[in-house]
Amino acid sequence: MSTIENGAKPVAGVEHGPPPRHHPLRLINRAPSRRLAVFLGALPFVALVVAYTAASHVRRLDNPSDRLLPSLESIGAAFFRLATERDVRTGDITLWVDTFDSLTRLGLGLGVALAFALVLGIAIGFLPHIRSALAPFIAAVSLIPPITILPILFIALGLGETSKIALITLGTAPVMIRSMAQAVIDIPREQMVKVQTLGASTWQIVTRVVLPQMMPKLIAALRLALVPGWIFLISAEAIASTSGLGYRIFLVRRYLAMDVILSYVIWITILAYLLDRLLLWWSRSAFWWSHLEGDSL
Amino acid sequence: MVTRLLTSLALASAATLPLAATPAFAQEKTEFSVCWSIYVGWMPWGYLEESGIMDKWADMYGISVDIVQINDYIESINQYTAGAFDGCSMTNMDALSIPSGSGVDTTALIVGDYSNGNDGVILKEGTSLEEIAGQTVNLVELSVSHYLLTRGLETVGLSEQDITVVNTSDADMVAAAATSDVTALVTWNPLLSEILAMDGTTLVFDSADIPGEIIDMMVVNTEVLEANPDFGKALVGAWYEVMSLMAAGDEDALSAMAAASGTDLAGYEAQLASTEMFFTPADAVAFTESGDLPATMEFVATFLFNHGILGEGAPSPEFIGVQFPDGSVYGDENYVKLRFDPTYMQMAADGAL
Incomplete structure (x- = not known):
């Protein structure tokens, strides 16, 4: 038995060899210090900003009125204007109205998807008859790109808010349902056997065993659904709308106002990031026991 | 560490480099590209490319002209404005708001038609x-x-x-x-x-x-045109060769355009009926030189200004100068970015191409 260096556990089959002369830490065991980690994290962002600024500068040397890559100052000015000044025609402050309307649509769309995922996911994962009836259907539906059936959505639900919310729900719910159902199936069989020997009814198993274990998984599924959720929100608003973040982006694209588009893109990125962090924080504080295994991104 | 920084920077700049590379304006060159999108009055551009008529005229002037169809109209204008093409098909209104509004000096080389019920x-x-x-x-x-x-x-x-x-x-x-x-x-x-x-x-x-107010044109970058008059001559010459085919009711040409626009000959002819095509260069020149054009462009500029499309820095509808064939200018004479120049169409009318 050789001496254990660096806290590494002896590995079966190699302990008889001569000890290596050097004991370098493997790359996977070396972690950056806190400061270095922050620095490394900031690096790609800084590189992007530097590269953008350079490209923008070169283009504006050629044509001072270039709209494709506006300067950082004009992006900032556009953001400030949209966030503080009232629109002459509508009297509203554009950014906040757009943000409020978009977040309402996203929230409703994902909320409905969440309800479907919870109810159908548990039913499919827990009740074999329902699984047989719905699992193949949901699997098939989840493969339909929702945007392709948009004209049907319009005729059925009108051009208003309902069809936009439905598009977000259709785009996110099937995958959420499937991951919920899988999570229910993944609950160890022993738990089910045990609670049944303790005399639990089906309803009690759902509410006391399945549901509590589902909650953190549901939040994880919601976090993943935010990505397609935003995509479908923007697409829905591009098609027929009078307000919203996607509406504004597609509207000003008609005169290549990249200063407005880029400030909206940055704003959407910030909003999406905050939503994601909020959900992670909720999951960690309310369901801390499900975060005991390893780190989460 | 420094190496890593430099590597990421180099990678990032490499990724954005194509964005920074605008075409070298005001230089003589031999390879040109123009873009167009599906619309009744622009279907000839597709036919020009596939029939080889464009190549024939380009060869005559010792240049090459690539005609590229873009599926999304606004994207085609944005690509032209960003410098990816030397010319593009668009309306008078979009020419003023997008390329001219973005400081790209643009010339209406061919005034093709106006919407007359379309x-x-x-x-x-x-x-x-x-x-x-x-x-x-x-x-x-x-x-x-x-x-x-x-x-x-x-x-x-x-x-x-x-x-x-x-x-x-x-x-x-x-x-x-x-x-x-x-x-x-x-x-x-x-x-x-x-x-x-x-x-x-x-x-x-x-x-x-409102006849004559929604005008469909082929616009080109003014600096490219000035440095390469042959580019303008080849485009205009090829265009009016196809126009004469259309005016003569050439079934092959019209059927090809109809098929490309997703309809049949009858459907395409119905669309042409509500389009006032200028089949002869003389008609196009007369329209461009008419006294109505400045009034139309003033309507358009006012509309764009009222909707905030002329840009944030635009203090009035006269922010961008629009020059007409007689040399008169609507708007800022020191910031002319849209030019109606019938010179090349006149050459076609005179048979000088």
Whole structure:
């Protein structure tokens, strides 16, 4: 038995060899210090900003009125204007109205998807008859790109808010349902056997065993659904709308106002990031026991 | 560490380099590219490329001209504005708002046609434009449809305050028209005729009521044109060769254009009927030199300014200068970014190409 260096556990089959002369830490065991980690994290962002600024500068040397890559100052000015000044025609402050309307649509769309995922996911994962009836259907539906059936959505639900919310729900719910159902199936069989020997009814198993274990998984599924959720929100608003973040982006694209588009893109990125962090924080504080295994991104 | 920093920087700059590379303007060159998108008056561009007529004219001047179809109209204009193409098909309004508004000096090389009924306002309830008051109107916001509606509202003493505009993608306009909550809309052909074929729809105003205001053109970068007159000559020469084929009713040419626009010969001819094509260069020159054009461009500039499209720095509709054939300028004479120049069309009319 050789001496254990660096806290590494002896590995079966190699302990008889001569000890290596050097004991370098493997790359996977070396972690950056806190400061270095922050620095490394900031690096790609800084590189992007530097590269953008350079490209923008070169283009504006050629044509001072270039709209494709506006300067950082004009992006900032556009953001400030949209966030503080009232629109002459509508009297509203554009950014906040757009943000409020978009977040309402996203929230409703994902909320409905969440309800479907919870109810159908548990039913499919827990009740074999329902699984047989719905699992193949949901699997098939989840493969339909929702945007392709948009004209049907319009005729059925009108051009208003309902069809936009439905598009977000259709785009996110099937995958959420499937991951919920899988999570229910993944609950160890022993738990089910045990609670049944303790005399639990089906309803009690759902509410006391399945549901509590589902909650953190549901939040994880919601976090993943935010990505397609935003995509479908923007697409829905591009098609027929009078307000919203996607509406504004597609509207000003008609005169290549990249200063407005880029400030909206940055704003959407910030909003999406905050939503994601909020959900992670909720999951960690309310369901801390499900975060005991390893780190989460 | 430093190496890593440099590597990421180099990678990032490499990724954005194509963005920074604008074409070297004002230089002689031999390879050119122009873009176009599907529209009745621009279908000849596709035929020019596939029939080899463009190549024939380009060879005559010892250059090469690539004609590229872009599926999305606005994207084609944006690509031209960003410098990816030397010329592009667009309307007078979009030429003023996008390339000229972005500081790209642009010349209307070929004035191809004007919409004479190709754009229209449709009501489901009501038979006259006045009845649009209080309705929501579905249209592509800030497009020529929006302009047409504004001009129409003026004629009946209404303004945009009296209606609610809903920005609706042209790709979904026909589906939208079929829903019951859509009661009024503005669109262009072939969507217009498709929607008018539905029960209970009435055309209450169309571009034939404002003839000559929605102009379809081939615009080119002014600096490229000045440095390479042969580019202009080849484009104009090839264009009018196809125009004479169309005027003569050449079935091969017209059928090819009809097929490319997704319809048949009869359908394409119906669209041509509501398009005032300038089949001869002399007609195009006469239209460009007419006294109506400055008034039209003033309407357009005012519309763009009122909707905030001329840019944030625009203090008035006269922010951008528009030059007309007689040398007169509407707007800022020191910032002329859109030029109507019939020189090359005149050469075609004189048979000098």
